[in-house]
Amino acid sequence: MDNRPIGIFDSGVGGLTVFEAIQKRLPNESLIYLGDTARVPYGNRSANTIKKYARNATHLLDQEGIKALVIACNTASAHAYEDLRETYDFPVIGVIEPTAEDAVQTSRSGNIGVIGTRATVNSGSYEKAIQGFRKDANIFQVACPLFVPLAEEGWKDHRVTGLIVDEYFNAFEQTDIDVLLLGCTHYPILRDVIERSIHTHFPDLKVLDCSNATAEQLEKVLMNERILREEIPPQYRFFATDDPERFLKNATAFLANNIQIVEHVEITNV
Ligand code: DGL
Numbered sequence: 001m002d003n004r005p006i007g008i009f010d011s012g013v014g015g016l017t018v019f020e021a022i023q024k025r026l027p028n029e030s031l032i033y034l035g036d037t038a039r040v041p042y043g044n045r046s047a048n049t050i051k052k053y054a055r056n057a058t059h060l061l062d063q064e065g066i067k068a069l070v071i072a073c074n075t076a077s078a079h080a081y082e083d084l085r086e087t088y089d090f091p092v093i094g095v096i097e098p099t100a101e102d103a104v105q106t107s108r109s110g111n112i113g114v115i116g117t118r119a120t121v122n123s124g125s126y127e128k129a130i131q132g133f134r135k136d137a138n139i140f141q142v143a144c145p146l147f148v149p150l151a152e153e154g155w156k157d158h159r160v161t162g163l164i165v166d167e168y169f170n171a172f173e174q175t176d177i178d179v180l181l182l183g184c185t186h187y188p189i190l191r192d193v194i195e196r197s198i199h200t201h202f203p204d205l206k207v208l209d210c211s212n213a214t215a216e217q218l219e220k221v222l223m224n225e226r227i228l229r230e231e232i233p234p235q236y237r238f239f240a241t242d243d244p245e246r247f248l249k250n251a252t253a254f255l256a257n258n259i260q261i262v263e264h265v266e267i268t269n270v
Helices: 016-025 047-063 074-087 096-106 118-123 125-133 147-153 159-172 187-201 211-224 244-254
Strands: 006-010 031-035 068-071 111-116 138-143 179-183 206-208 236-240
Touching: 006 016, 006 047, 016 031, 016 211, 031 047, 047 068, 047 074, 047 118, 068 074, 068 211, 074 096, 074 118, 074 125, 096 111, 096 125, 096 179, 096 206, 096 211, 111 118, 111 125, 118 125, 118 138, 125 138, 138 159, 147 159, 147 187, 159 187, 179 187, 187 206, 236 244
Parallel strands: 006 031, 006 068, 031 236, 111 138, 111 179, 179 206
Antiparallel strands: none
């Protein structure tokens, strides 16, 4: 038993899609969410910069006394997972492995589409993880760098969003994918538009995101380590590195979370 909170971070509001799945699956657990909004987006940065941002975010959460860390960001999971796992004593859960496994279990043909930030796609992490579960899988990746700003702006149903999604998805035309993996935690915010567009190409295709598979993986780890929380009620805290009001507005407009207060935090370089 361990009553300390779990730390969760992302570059912005996207990781709240993972936060929600965790909250649902593990309703006793206290959670601290950090949105590094002063540095969003991570996905267009270099590997070294992403690693540095992820270290800084984890350091801040570590100082809050967390018992486990969830990297609720594909970009940071792709570039910093190993580094954070080696640096910290608490369990570190990334989004890529559990989601890759979910995609392999869901796909019949093994032809899997992956969309993500440029840094995630270029890292090759999904290819490696998916082929680790199914050697003969064919992975078709498309970087969609404009999706994160659209999600952070809340342009979930905007006409322009539809046009941009269609434009990116033309790249899948020559493929025969049966699963589309949303390899960025911001993308479920745009899920309706994404599904509408991809289903015009592939009506029976399944769209997967990282949230449930990651929450399930976290539960397994907490159970194996025997560090589930027993005290109730849980506490939820939200941190943002930029304007907390803006974070609150974006978060509550698109996610079912009942967030009351967002605390501003300054990130320090470590
Ligand atoms: N939500 C993030 C991800 O899953 C970060 C996107 C970004 O900041 O570019 O990759």
